[in-house]
Amino acid sequence: MRRTKVAELLGATVCGAEVRAAGWVRTRRDSKGGFSFLEVNDGSCLANLQVIAPDTLPNYGDEVLHLHPGASVVVEGELAQSVGSGQAVELKARAVRVLGGSPPVEYPLGKQKVNFDRLRELPHLRPRTNSFGALARVRHVLAQEIHRFFDARGFLYVHTPVITANDCEGAGEMFRVTTLDPHSPPRLPDGTVDFGQDFFGRRASLTVSGQLEGEAYACALGDIYTFGPTFRAENSNTRRHLSEFWMVEPEMAFADLDDDAALAEAFLRHLFGAVLARCGEDLGFFDRRVQPGVVARLERLAAAPFGRLTYTEAVRLLETSGRAFEYAPSWGMDLQSEHERYLAGEVFQGPVVVTDYPEAIKAFYMRRNDDGRTVAAMDVLLPEVGEIIGGSQREERLEVLLEAMRRAGLAPEAYPHYLDLRRFGSVPHAGFGLGFERLVQFCTGMNNIRDVIPYPRAPRLC
């Protein structure tokens, strides 16, 4: 007999069928009425399957009565309407086969609640909890919907490299990739390490962004996106940062900042709507146990247009808010976390797109505006989570780009490919980067980003 997943069994409308289920025991309750209740979960959905194990089973005394949380079982029997309240159907077992026992005391996940801090020390076992099962399913759906959204709009999925020789992009500290012996690397006459003898014949690192490669493909194929792991070696110790995270980076040719912002909004609203439609049971769990109100918030944001204002307007709004900020807002300074929280959390109470930042506080590749002091950049700010998207229209004018690189102190020779895109058939183009884990955080209400990725990588955590 083939096994049927619990999600399918619980959705069954006809009872009486002979079925096989398999999963991990969450709890066991014994009745003196001649049977035990087993709560079995197989990860296919949040809910457990209630199994009725009668004492007439040949292994009842020896095995069933000694089943503890974490044990794995295969159960065969009749799917029946439940006598008790609390579940529609239950499985009346004719056979319970114990695949793997789970010694109590030694198994860290008992019946009692275990908090997220503790669970973080058990990355191999935490997917067996309600929270992390739900997280894995929501994360999966969001990833699938990202591909669906772009595919439906004719964007090509491009695989940009994880290992790159693009250095000093200014996006952050990079992890070095090397096969040199750290104790005695080859050295140049001046004593510095000779990376010419390294595996790639030059310095190489893990990517901090697929944007540069993405631009090249957009400037040939039109609309593309990347979705892959990204690495930052910054010593960031916050609930919003990881050393290894997943980033979505669409790039559009023949597009300006307005197109970029419109794409970002359509993208996020599609994802909010999709996760609501497909993850109702799991979102309900987050709403009850993690962050009350998270579902209502998603429903509101899936329906309403985003706020939209320029950096200059944002600063004026902050200055005249009458609010006492720890850091007084002023034109030319980057927006502080408290400013972003005020804009997204209080003024707009939802996502806000802030555009046209001062040139001095943004990256060299962002397109210079006609006012001569701002660039066509945008950030999408969410309540609670803060910046979830950073993007821009790219500078497509060769001379203007070279000038920006000089001002940023970057050597144009280090970016021959990037400059070639402006030299040969240059076109206006724009794109953005979305932090996937921050999206999952926002959709689930999870407080710490380390809890929305299966195996978090952060300083002192690997």
Added chain:
RNA sequence: UCCGGCGUAGCGCAGUGGUAGCGCAGUUGGCUGUUAACCAAUUGGUCGCAGGUUCGAAUCCUGCCGCCGGAGCCA
């Protein structure tokens, strides 16, 4: 990296200078179509690590390690 808080039983916590405690889990027994099950008994400790003050330190002091929250950097 900076600021603040925390580190005591498997888990969650109390204990602020004088015999190391409670709840949950576990074990045993009782009860029950149960579902955060319930009732009774019971097992379980290098008080993060190192040093110092003191007759005496979980408690006070110093250093280190780890974790959490906030800030910075960003997605």
